[in-house]
Amino acid sequence: MRNTFVKTLVKLAETDSRIFVITPDLGFSVLEEFEEKYPDRFLNVGIAEANAVSIAAGLALSGKIVYVYSIIPFVIMRPFEQIRVDVAYMNTNVRLVGVGAGVTYGPAGATHHAIEDIALMRALPNMTVFAPSDPYEVERITEESINYQGPIYFRLPKKGEPIISNSKNEIRLGKANYIKKNIESEIAILFTSNASDLALDVEDKLLKEGYCSDLVSMHTIKPFDHAALAEILKTKKHIFTIEEHNVIGGLGSVVSEYIAESIYNPVFKRFALPDEYSHYVGSQSYIRDKFGLTAQNITTTILELL
Incomplete structure (x- = not known):
């Protein structure tokens, strides 16, 4: 699903210059295409997750649509205060894209597992929580997210999940x-x-x-x-x-x-x-x-x- 997300975002960025991607030194083998095509809209801030979120909020307040990409514990848990204050409280158009839902990163141990993230994000006022089940949902919601007002948390698996949705189904945020x-x-x-x-x-x-x-x-x-x-x-x-x-x-x-x-x-x-x-x-x-x-x-x- 993460590959579908990036491919969709690369396509959308061709016609929408507001789109930015920030990563705290992760996303290797995934984000390169976006970086190569839009180097002025891609920031690797290093292992500085709190800074990544605050920079994203600043860009969003200046009219940009910013996607912060990392493994879930590093994009959600580590910079939680910045998410709460700079993103949720300020109601900015920041999209927190977390990869590795649940125990996807099983061999890396509990530090890399994501078992509390939905609870944390749904407790924040203004936060939208999107947890897709297949690539079709990811593609549709990534497209919708461009003009969606307010912050969104994307909870993405990364195991090459198959498409199970009916292509005739209307996929919208907040709709089963x-x-x-x-x-x-x-x-x-x-x-x-x-x-x-x-x-x-x-x-x-x-x-x-x-x-x-x-x-x-x-x-x-x-x-x-x-x-x-x-x-x-x-x-x-x-x-x-x-x-x-x-x-x-x-x-x-x-x-x-x-x-x-x-x-x-x-x-x-x-x-x-x-x-x-x-x-x-x-x-x-x-x-x-x-x-x-x-x-x-x-x-x-x-x-x-x-």
Whole structure:
């Protein structure tokens, strides 16, 4: 998805001179094309994440549209105060582009994992939180982001995820993306970001057991598509969320908060990473397995609830 993001941005920059890219010394093998084509609009500020965010805010206040690109912990956690004050509070047109959702950077250890980022970003007033599930969503929202007012956080995986969206679907910030829809189904699986492979696998396993389900990509965590969720709750008796994020503060929290204040009472279950850091070092699938975030475990639990 990061390659789709950069290719789309390079194309947009051909006709929009407002677009700038800043990196705190990361993005090698990804950002070179933008740097070569638009050297006057590309800044590598070195390993100085807080400065990167403040420079971006300054450029945005002068009319530029600025994308700050790095690994998630370095673009979100390290410069959090600058994001809060210079970006969110000032409501600037800065786009924070974080790569490596969840435990994508598994072998690098907990310092490089991104399990708290959605919770942090959705707690900031004015911040839009975009967590795409496939390259098609990335392309459409990158295009929309050019004229979008206010800051955006992009949560990007980097494992070459396939396109799962229907090209006829309208992809907009704050609008749910139905991957599969079945009127007769009483089950809805809502997922976000790099949990798409888990969601698709679970849906397939349930189908083999005789249960069909809606499959919905909730690519925008904030502003959330509460209207779509309300429609789902009207027609579905069983709601499940899947995400590669801390069980606290992510997609599951958004949905449960809405249900708690609604008139609906579905069977509801969150599937996410537990509220603990990983002391395991290994691949993404290895760490998922260690924490029980696997399609088989999720399917088994759903079948028990059904």
